[in-house]
Amino acid sequence: MIGLIEIKRRKMQFALIGLIVTLIAYLVLMINGLGVGLNEQAGSALENFDADALAYSDGAGLSVIRSELGADVVERAQQVDGIDAAAPLGYVAANYRYGDGDVASAAFLGYDPGTVGEPDVVDGRPLEADDRFGLLADSAFLDNADLSVGDTVPISLRLDTIEFEIVGEIDQGNFFFQPVVYLLRDTWQELKYGPDPEEGTPIASIVLLQGDDLVGDYDGFEVVSKSVAFDNIEGVSGQQATVTALRWFGYLIGALIIGSFFYVLTLQRIVQIGVMKAIGASGLFIFSQGLMQVVTITLVGLAISVPLAGVTDWALQQLPDPVPIAFTTGTYITTSISLLFAAALGALFSARQVARVDPIIALGQQQ
Amino acid sequence: MTATLRVSNLSKTYGSGDHAVHAVRNVTFESDAGSFITVVGPSGSGKTTLLAMVGALLQPTEGVIELDGRDVSRLSGRQQAQFRREGVGYVFQSNNLIPYLTARENLLLMRTISGKNGREGRERAEQLLDELGLTSRADAVATELSGGERQRVAIARALMNDPRVVLVDEPTASLDSERGKQVVESLVREVKGRNKLGIMVTHDMAMAEMTDRILEMRDGEMTERNRPSIPDASA
Ligand SMILES: Nc1ncnc2c1ncn2[C@@H]1O[C@H](COP(=O)(O)OP(=O)(O)OP(=O)(O)O)[C@@H](O)[C@H]1O
Ligand SMILES: [Mg+2]
Numbered sequence: 001m002i003g004l005i006e007i008k009r010r011k012m013q014f015a016l017i018g019l020i021v022t023l024i025a026y027l028v029l030m031i032n033g034l035g036v037g038l039n040e041q042a043g044s045a046l047e048n049f050d051a052d053a054l055a056y057s058d059g060a061g062l063s064v065i066r067s068e069l070g071a072d073v074v075e076r077a078q079q080v081d082g083i084d085a086a087a088p089l090g091y092v093a094a095n096y097r098y099g100d101g102d103v104a105s106a107a108f109l110g111y112d113p114g115t116v117g118e119p120d121v122v123d124g125r126p127l128e129a130d131d132r133f134g135l136l137a138d139s140a141f142l143d144n145a146d147l148s149v150g151d152t153v154p155i156s157l158r159l160d161t162i163e164f165e166i167v168g169e170i171d172q173g174n175f176f177f178q179p180v181v182y183l184l185r186d187t188w189q190e191l192k193y194g195p196d197p198e199e200g201t202p203i204a205s206i207v208l209l210q211g212d213d214l215v216g217d218y219d220g221f222e223v224v225s226k227s228v229a230f231d232n233i234e235g236v237s238g239q240q241a242t243v244t245a246l247r248w249f250g251y252l253i254g255a256l257i258i259g260s261f262f263y264v265l266t267l268q269r270i271v272q273i274g275v276m277k278a279i280g281a282s283g284l285f286i287f288s289q290g291l292m293q294v295v296t297i298t299l300v301g302l303a304i305s306v307p308l309a310g311v312t313d314w315a316l317q318q319l320p321d322p323v324p325i326a327f328t329t330g331t332y333i334t335t336s337i338s339l340l341f342a343a344a345l346g347a348l349f350s351a352r353q354v355a356r357v358d359p360i361i362a363l364g365q366q367q
Numbered sequence: 368m369t370a371t372l373r374v375s376n377l378s379k380t381y382g383s384g385d386h387a388v389h390a391v392r393n394v395t396f397e398s399d400a401g402s403f404i405t406v407v408g409p410s411g412s413g414k415t416t417l418l419a420m421v422g423a424l425l426q427p428t429e430g431v432i433e434l435d436g437r438d439v440s441r442l443s444g445r446q447q448a449q450f451r452r453e454g455v456g457y458v459f460q461s462n463n464l465i466p467y468l469t470a471r472e473n474l475l476l477m478r479t480i481s482g483k484n485g486r487e488g489r490e491r492a493e494q495l496l497d498e499l500g501l502t503s504r505a506d507a508v509a510t511e512l513s514g515g516e517r518q519r520v521a522i523a524r525a526l527m528n529d530p531r532v533v534l535v536d537e538p539t540a541s542l543d544s545e546r547g548k549q550v551v552e553s554l555v556r557e558v559k560g561r562n563k564l565g566i567m568v569t570h571d572m573a574m575a576e577m578t579d580r581i582l583e584m585r586d587g588e589m590t591e592r593n594r595p596s597i598p599d600a601s602a
Pocket of ligand 2: 460
């Protein structure tokens with residue numbers, strides 16, 4: 001096709017726009033990677049829950065931090081109509097010390113072994129009912145603290161500091177931008193509310209639920225789907241709104257820059273377009289050649305920037321402090337398709353210009 | 368029997384008021400298929416304007432152009448484009464090739480814009496390249512061709528889609544007289560052999576003598592040149 005031949009024969013002209021498209025594609029990929037990365041840090045552990053829905057206490061506003069469930073409510077939540085399985089889960093943030101007295105915090109989740117709340121152990125062993133001071137720590141936690149299965153770690157909460165033993169490694173991700181650590185729910189309750197709890201002390205923060213059509217308001221608790229729960233994690237919606245705005249901005253810039261470039265190219269080619277029309281080419285044919293050029297250049301830009309983003313991702317993972325950028329196949333695909341779309345939209349600016357060229361300029365009279 | 372091409376009372380005025388240029392005034396003539404007309408006349412006399420109207424590049428201000436009984440001066444934009452790519456072969460005064468395409472690709476483009484990319488087109492391109500002595504330059508891009516070579520590619524391009532009407536504006540301007548003669552000969556052969564209708568604008572009387580009939584433009588008006596030595600094919 002002649003649009004492609006033109007790219008081949010006028011490489012320099014097109015190399016420039018190719019470079020710009022590559023950079024824009026890279027930028028948008030990074031923004032989208034940041035969106036995915038931030039989300040993972042905000043709550044990949046919640047995404048990884050083996051549940052369809054989550055129950056929160058009434059009035060907690062779907063905040064895991066504020067949600068507190070007493071024994072009676074947990075009992076009722078586990079008997080909601082349509083339920084297949086359920087497990088209470090406790091959450092508390094606590095600091096731990098590592099290395100030369102460095103302090104960091106982690107998200108501690110209390111669960112009951114044998115329930116759907118139990119995470120998969122990738123190394124070591126799961127917790128037993130008598131592992132009162134045992135932990136299942138996320139890989140990220142172990143990497144951060146330079147610890148491994150079998151080590152002990154001092155956890156401080158309130159005024160106490162207790163030594164815990166890491167008995168297993170899990171790969172559950174993060175919660176509230178902190179790596180997760182699983183422990184027994186009884187220990188969690190002790191950590192959060194102190195030893196020897198009185199009658200009526202909450203026994204869980206949330207309840208994980210499996211089953212169909214569970215969502216709704218109940219007596220003392222409300223049940224929402226996992227994705228609603230995710231969106232309500234503190235900070236997620238604001239952060240995602242920012243990333244979404246950046247992303248749209250990226251696509252807009254892409255459409256504008258690619259559009260302007262092809263607009264200028266169209267203006268430069270007015271005489272040629274006139275000649276094409278004079279020999280009988282339709283405006284549609286001429287425009288489609290330009291569109292094909294836009295799509296080709298964008299595809300080339302993506303073919304360079306996608307692997308480049310992959311390499312960047314790999315390089316960032318090597319850094320001692322992990323950067324919240326993550327790529328999934330989905331990120332690459334949606335970004336690519338959206339950018340192609342934006343580029344084609346940008347090319348539409350030139351359509352009117354093409355349509356307006358009068359073939360008589362091929363006569364070369366007005367010089 | 369009606370003529371293949373009937374041009375009646377054709378006029379073209381550029382601009383209006385004080386700036387109006389009456390480029391073509393009340394021109395009437397007829398021509399049959401298989402005949403080749405030459406239009407001569409001084410610069411600015413309206414030759415290109417006349418050709419452009421017959422080639423549906425320009426709307427007449429007044430008058431009618433009928434080709435095979437169809438009024439081609441009042442076609443819709445889409446019909447005009449189709450007529451230009453399939454009904455007309457136009458060799459522009461400035462040859463107007465697509466600069467980044469090779470000689471061969473410039474010819475094949477005629478097929479592409481007509482939605483035909485078959486073997487037939489490639490064979491036709493080779494045949495025309497051969498006829499016009501361009502085979503050895505077929506893979507050179509237009510900007511690397513000499514003026515004369517470009518002119519010949521433009522002629523070959525005009526013949527690619529086997530059009531009913533061949534319009535040629537100063538085809539020999541950048542050719543030496545021997546090459547020019549050959550080019551006009553192949554044009555005449557093409558028009559006669561395929562029963563087309565040819566109109567050529569030239570300043571070169573030697574070239575004009577090779578055609579059936581000579582029309583002269585002067586200030587936008589047309590007169591037939593008397594040429595008793597050669598019988599008029601349309602008579
Ligand atoms: N687009 C235009 N706008 C205004 N005037 C024009 C335009 N095109 C041509 N003219 C004028 O119309 C007249 C006829 O022009 P045309 O190009 O038809 O002459 P020509 O016989 O082909 O001349 P030449 O031998 O120099 O090519 C000239 O006076 C020219 O200046
Ligand atoms: Mg002229």
